[in-house]
Amino acid sequence: MSLISLPFLFFMICLLFAYYVAGEDQQWKVLLAASGFFYLWSNPVCIIFIIISIVSTFYLMRNPVKSHFIWTIVINLGLLILFKYSINFGIDNLIVPLGISFYTFMTIGYAHDCYDKRIRPSDNIWHYALFISYFPQLTQGPIGNYEEMHDQLIKYHPFDFQRIKTGGYRIIIGVFKKLVIAGRVGFYIDTVYSHPTGYSGLTLIVATLFYLIEMYADFSGYMDIVCGVSEMLGISLKENFKRPYFSKSIPEYWRRWHISLNEWFNKHLFMPSVTTKWNKKTANILSKVFPKAKKGTLRLIVPTLMVWIVTGIWHGARFSYLGWGIYFAIVMLISFCTQGYVKKFNAKIHWNPDNTFIKAFQIVRTLTLLSFGEIIYRSESFSDTVYIFKSIFTSTRINGASIAAAMTPFGNGNQAAASVIIIVILAIAQFVVELAKEKDEKAFTGHRYIYALLMIIVIALFGVAGKSNFMYQAF
Amino acid sequence: MKKVLITLAVAFIIITSAILFKNVYSCEMPIKNRGIRDAINTGDLDVLFIGSSTFRANVDMPMMDEAYDGRVYDISYGGNQLVATVIQYDEIRRRSPHDYGLIVFELGPMMLAQDVALSDSRVIWDLSLEGKQDLWISMYTAGNTDFPMLYEFFVTSGMDDLITFPVTEPFYSTRYYKGAKTDETVSPGKEWLENEEFDLSDKYLVEEQADAVANIINECKKDGQDFIFVESPCYYRLQDDPVFREYHEEFVRILDENGADYILASDVSFDTHDAALFEDMNHMSAEGRRVYTAELIKALKNR
Numbered sequence: 167m168s169l170i171s172l173p174f175l176f177f178m179i180c181l182l183f184a185y186y187v188a189g190e191d192q193q194w195k196v197l198l199a200a201s202g203f204f205y206l207w208s209n210p211v212c213i214i215f216i217i218i219s220i221v222s223t224f225y226l227m228r229n230p231v232k233s234h235f236i237w238t239i240v241i242n243l244g245l246l247i248l249f250k251y252s253i254n255f256g257i258d259n260l261i262v263p264l265g266i267s268f269y270t271f272m273t274i275g276y277a278h279d280c281y282d283k284r285i286r287p288s289d290n291i292w293h294y295a296l297f298i299s300y301f302p303q304l305t306q307g308p309i310g311n312y313e314e315m316h317d318q319l320i321k322y323h324p325f326d327f328q329r330i331k332t333g334g335y336r337i338i339i340g341v342f343k344k345l346v347i348a349g350r351v352g353f354y355i356d357t358v359y360s361h362p363t364g365y366s367g368l369t370l371i372v373a374t375l376f377y378l379i380e381m382y383a384d385f386s387g388y389m390d391i392v393c394g395v396s397e398m399l400g401i402s403l404k405e406n407f408k409r410p411y412f413s414k415s416i417p418e419y420w421r422r423w424h425i426s427l428n429e430w431f432n433k434h435l436f437m438p439s440v441t442t443k444w445n446k447k448t449a450n451i452l453s454k455v456f457p458k459a460k461k462g463t464l465r466l467i468v469p470t471l472m473v474w475i476v477t478g479i480w481h482g483a484r485f486s487y488l489g490w491g492i493y494f495a496i497v498m499l500i501s502f503c504t505q506g507y508v509k510k511f512n513a514k515i516h517w518n519p520d521n522t523f524i525k526a527f528q529i530v531r532t533l534t535l536l537s538f539g540e541i542i543y544r545s546e547s548f549s550d551t552v553y554i555f556k557s558i559f560t561s562t563r564i565n566g567a568s569i570a571a572a573m574t575p576f577g578n579g580n581q582a583a584a585s586v587i588i589i590v591i592l593a594i595a596q597f598v599v600e601l602a603k604e605k606d607e608k609a610f611t612g613h614r615y616i617y618a619l620l621m622i623i624v625i626a627l628f629g630v631a632g633k634s635n636f637m638y639q640a641f
Numbered sequence: 642m643k644k645v646l647i648t649l650a651v652a653f654i655i656i657t658s659a660i661l662f663k664n665v666y667s668c669e670m671p672i673k674n675r676g677i678r679d680a681i682n683t684g685d686l687d688v689l690f691i692g693s694s695t696f697r698a699n700v701d702m703p704m705m706d707e708a709y710d711g712r713v714y715d716i717s718y719g720g721n722q723l724v725a726t727v728i729q730y731d732e733i734r735r736r737s738p739h740d741y742g743l744i745v746f747e748l749g750p751m752m753l754a755q756d757v758a759l760s761d762s763r764v765i766w767d768l769s770l771e772g773k774q775d776l777w778i779s780m781y782t783a784g785n786t787d788f789p790m791l792y793e794f795f796v797t798s799g800m801d802d803l804i805t806f807p808v809t810e811p812f813y814s815t816r817y818y819k820g821a822k823t824d825e826t827v828s829p830g831k832e833w834l835e836n837e838e839f840d841l842s843d844k845y846l847v848e849e850q851a852d853a854v855a856n857i858i859n860e861c862k863k864d865g866q867d868f869i870f871v872e873s874p875c876y877y878r879l880q881d882d883p884v885f886r887e888y889h890e891e892f893v894r895i896l897d898e899n900g901a902d903y904i905l906a907s908d909v910s911f912d913t914h915d916a917a918l919f920e921d922m923n924h925m926s927a928e929g930r931r932v933y934t935a936e937l938i939k940a941l942k943n944r
Contacts, residue, residue, distance in 0.1 A: 172788070331645060584801035584809050615648045622652040627659055627800050 167207045169391050170341055177204070178395065182330075185399060190322040194296060197319065197399065204301040205264060212263035215245055216299060223273045224294045227287050230280040238277040246270045251483045265304040267480065271430055272298055276312045278434050285313050293320055300401075302392040306385075308406040308426035315401075323400025333397030335618055340390030341629070342621045347383035347592055349630025350585065351376040355544070357575040362550050367562030369572040370554050374537050377544055379593065382411060385424070412604045414528035416497050416535055431473050439469040459503070466502050471495045481543075486551065490543040497535055588628065660796055663803055664773060667766045670806065673814040677729065677767040680714040680820065681737040687712040688941065690820070691729055692747030692871075693721035693760075698924040699873045701934035702821040708938045712742075715820035716767070720760030723752050723853035724779045729764075730860060732772040741866065743941070746857055748872035748896070748903055750888035753851055754844035757783035759790075762798045783849045825927045831916035834876055839922060841884035851895060858899040869944065870896055874906040874933065877913040879922040902944065909936035 167174050181200045188196045205213050222241050226234040249262045276297075279285045288294040294312075296319050303310055358365050358373035365373070386407040396403045406425050413419035420428050439445055449464040456464065471492075478491020511517075518524060538555075545551040562568075576585040602609035610617065672679055680689065687709040690696045696717040705713040716729065726746060733741070757780050759765065765773060777794055780786050802809065816823060828834070861868040872889070879885055896903050911933055912918065918929030925933055 327642065334645075584805040587805045587808060588801055615644050619648050619652050622648075623655050623659075626652070626656045626796065628797060628804075630797070 235281040333394040336394030343383040343387030345629030674817040687742040690715040718761040748870040870903040
């Protein structure tokens with residue numbers, strides 16, 4: 167069930183009614199039933215796999231010993247690998263269970279927290295089932311952790327019209343980002359990236375910049391919708407984005423983009439592997455090769471590589487995803503390793519980090535590095551990646567002919583100019599809002615009715631109909 | 642609660658007004674150098690072309706102007722469909738008080754294999770509400786509709802153009818003359834045309850499009866309107882393709898069966914092997930356009 171569809175709207179109206187009519191002990195049961203219905207509607211056969219995951223993890227982790235923890239990982243990762251990578255083993259007719267990547271992360275995170283005794287294992291399988299299957303976060307996250315979610319999900323939430331309004335406003339923002347912004351640029355990107363060899367440098371740069379816009383508008387738009395839906399139910403979800411495109415470095419960017427996934431990797435993979443004996447041994451070996459390097463930095467090398475390769479493969483078993491992971495691992499490592507030198511150098515030249523121009527330079531530099539990574543990610547083959555980079559660096563011209571050529575993917579000439587004007591206006595509007603919020607979190611919080619009115623009108627008249635599938639839904 | 646309801650009510654009124662405006666009045670927008678309204682405003686015509694982008698690219702209007710004392714116009718649309726052509730013909734007849742000596746319809750063999758759909762948002766702009774409804778019913782009858790398409794058809798399609806009209810219209814209007822392209826397009830070269838991939842193997846005859854050919858003929862006959870179907874030459878690789886030939890023969894069969902007049906690509910002198918004359922497989926370069934238009938004028942005048 168798409169979150170931007172009439173069935174979902176009807177589902178939400180029924181749910182809100184049932185949820186707020188239900189008694190104190192019944193509310194969470196309504197939510198569990200609704201989550202089950204949501205799953206069955208989307209993927210009826212595959213509900214068995216989420217049930218296997220819930221039941222096995224719940225019972226194994228009631229006694230969180232090492233062997234149970236390992237079994238939990240084997241079962242959940244096994245299912246994930248089976249469905250996600252079966253196509254790479256020649257099995258191409260398996261239907262991937264809805265949200266398997268995200269609920270697997272939540273399950274493993276829960277098991278790890280139980281095993282490390284950070285939380286007490288759940289004593290009620292239905293409560294645990296609701297935590298895993300809670301429908302707003304099931305398909306694309308945010309990846310919630312049990313400690314934060316459990317009480318919220320179980321406790322009674324009396325009807326609060328303020329929360330309905332806040333949630334509704336957030337949903338409007340999300341739908342706006344998805345249907346108006348992502349939907350518009352998506353067509354251009356698909357056209358160019360499906361046959362990049364037909365385009366030259368400037369068009370490829372525009373398509374790549376549009377891809378950055380599409381990714382953010384699509385993914386953060388989705389998060390706005392699920393956070394809004396959850397807010398209406400009185401449950402606050404973890405924020406997954408914090409204006410990532412204003413980051414001044416790549417590590418900062420990854421702290422502000424898909425926050426819950428990166429926190430998950432940090433907590434359950436990166437930090438545990440930094441402290442392992444084998445990593446210390448590897449760091450010792452590396453210290454012989456780089457005698458001047460700090461041991462602390464050397465200890466980050468293998469875990470960083472591992473986390474980024476896993477992140478890449480998590481997106482799918484494709485060269486481009488793996489290449490993307492390796493690229494960011496290298497960028498992150500360069501960032502870690504040069505941090506000290508850069509600080510010293512900056513101090514020497516009296517570089518003021520608060521200077522607006524310097525900040526702007528750092529943001530542009532981050533976006534450039536990010537764009538390179540996204541070219542690798544979005545390309546459909548290695549040869550396409552090579553072609554795109556080569557074209558950008560060797561055949562980019564800014565003149566009338568190349569600008570006209572860059573407009574062709576918008577469709578015929580008649581639509582191109584109108585599309586460009588609208589995209590430019592929307593991009594500037596979005597930029598102004600984000601920039602204001604970057605400076606002051608409370609910016610644009612007044613006059614909400616006017617903003618909502620404008621957004622509803624723009625969504626209704628300029629939204630791209632039929633573009634309700636989200637990018638990360640596939641993961 | 643009150644503010645929420647007011648916001649929703651105001652949004653509803655504005656959205657409904659915009660939708661109504663677009664659907665009812667878009668055909669009255671002062672669009673220059675293209676479209677049904679501009680064609681009607683030109684007055685009586687000796688020759689009116691109704692076809693697809695092939696006509697738009699392949700017919701040189703200044704040459705036609707010279708041959709017919711300016712009494713010509715072309716209201717072709719990108720990927721135009723035979724089903725839509727019938728509706729465009731009806732629209733002209735309904736709205737125009739003028740006489741049209743000859744209406745030239747396109748004999749595009751592969752038009753018979755196109756699913757009934759909206760191929761160009763300009764169609765929506767140019768049609769009156771009645772025409773839009775007819776087109777939607779045709780698409781619905783062919784089973785090619787769903788809710789997002791309904792929404793796109795009656796709400797979003799063409800809205801970009803509407804909102805940016807004052808800025809974009811001056812730019813668009815320079816790109817056309819009496820509905821045809823004015824761009825000095827050049828050939829991409831023989832190598833490109835020889836290597837351009839196309840695959841017609843999965844095409845199938847769409848009954849609604851075939852029926853539309855008969856409908857065009859019947860309506861013109863009923864109205865006493867002189868008409869002709871014209872096939873533009875394509876690059877030889879496409880024109881000699883067995884599937885293309887099959888559809889060409891089918892089109893000609895329908896025309897013969899219904900007693901319609903036509904000019905085939907092979908009836909005019911045009912070198913389909915000369916890459917310099919083509920922009921792509923079925924659209925001509927500016928050079929090809931002029932060579933072909935000279936031949937087409939001869940053929941039309943000699944009929």
